Amino acid sequence: MIDRRAFLLLAAGALAAPARAQLPPNIAALRKAALGEAVHKATGGAPVRAGRVKLDLPPLIDNGNTVPLSVSVDSPMTEADHVRSIHVFTEKNPQPNVLSAYLGPRAGRAAVSTRARIADTGVVIAIAHMSDGSYWSDQVNVVVTLSACLEDGLI
Amino acid sequence: MARVVVSVPPRARRGDVVEIRTLAGHPMETGFRRTQLGELVPRDIITRFSCSYNGVEVFRAELHPAVAANPLISFTTVATESGTLEFRWSGDNGFVAVQKAEMVVV
Numbered sequence: 001m002i003d004r005r006a007f008l009l010l011a012a013g014a015l016a017a018p019a020r021a022q023l024p025p026n027i028a029a030l031r032k033a034a035l036g037e038a039v040h041k042a043t044g045g046a047p048v049r050a051g052r053v054k055l056d057l058p059p060l061i062d063n064g065n066t067v068p069l070s071v072s073v074d075s076p077m078t079e080a081d082h083v084r085s086i087h088v089f090t091e092k093n094p095q096p097n098v099l100s101a102y103l104g105p106r107a108g109r110a111a112v113s114t115r116a117r118i119a120d121t122g123v124v125i126a127i128a129h130m131s132d133g134s135y136w137s138d139q140v141n142v143v144v145t146l147s148a149c150l151e152d153g154l155i
Numbered sequence: 156m157a158r159v160v161v162s163v164p165p166r167a168r169r170g171d172v173v174e175i176r177t178l179a180g181h182p183m184e185t186g187f188r189r190t191q192l193g194e195l196v197p198r199d200i201i202t203r204f205s206c207s208y209n210g211v212e213v214f215r216a217e218l219h220p221a222v223a224a225n226p227l228i229s230f231t232t233v234a235t236e237s238g239t240l241e242f243r244w245s246g247d248n249g250f251v252a253v254q255k256a257e258m259v260v261v
Contacts, residue, residue, distance in 0.1 A: 093221050095221065098219055099216060103214055106235070
């Protein structure tokens with residue numbers, strides 16, 4: 001026969017175990033490392049300077065499941081000087097990459113927009129790769145009230 | 156075939172920068188969600204999008220699970236000559252959608 005105290009201990013353990021399995025205690029550090037790795041993969045370790053890129057998304061997000069996001073880059077978009085690619089990353093998602101867009105002088109203007117899922121309050125980064133090989137970036141801090149992936153306890 | 160919508164101006168002047176907006180009907184299942192029984196819902200997303208203008212690729216994108224359901228992608232191109240823009244989405248589980256749009260350049 002199981003007594004009340006033992007039952008409560010067992011019940012608490014059963015409830016806590018899956019939560020522990022889903023959320024490693026150093027999740028923030030893990031996510032940051034994943035972001036750094038994704039950025040490194042996109043840039044090949046080249047230095048990234050702030051500027052020339054404008055990342056536009058609302059600073060306060062009610063619903064993280066569809067966040068309008070647009071990136072524009074200050075570039076003449078000529079054969080000699082254009083944007084090769086634009087990469088967007090988020091800090092808190094289970095996977096940091098959002099979108100990679102590849103464009104060229106035929107784009108006329110370096111402007112791309114889409115809708116993203118953002119899991120939690122944090123940083124969103126856009127990096128542009130220029131035809132001269134340099135990388136430029138912009139970052140925005142966003143506050144998310146209703147997160148994407150909330151039901152999974154993934155944040 | 157999935158429902159896709161593209162918005163391309165039907166007429167443009169030569170040299171103009173035209174904005175193209177595309178929308179594809181797709182759930183973009185992330186592969187991180189679980190069912191009530193705790194099983195992972197397998198990933199099902201569009202991974203690639205490309206646009207070619209008279210056969211020449213002018214824009215390409217790689218999509219990740221962090222792109223919202225029914226992905227909207229908007230970009231620009233220079234109207235160089237009359238012709239066809241072909242849009243192609245492809246993704247997990249053999250998903251392919253192709254759409255064409257005509258543009259007259261004067």
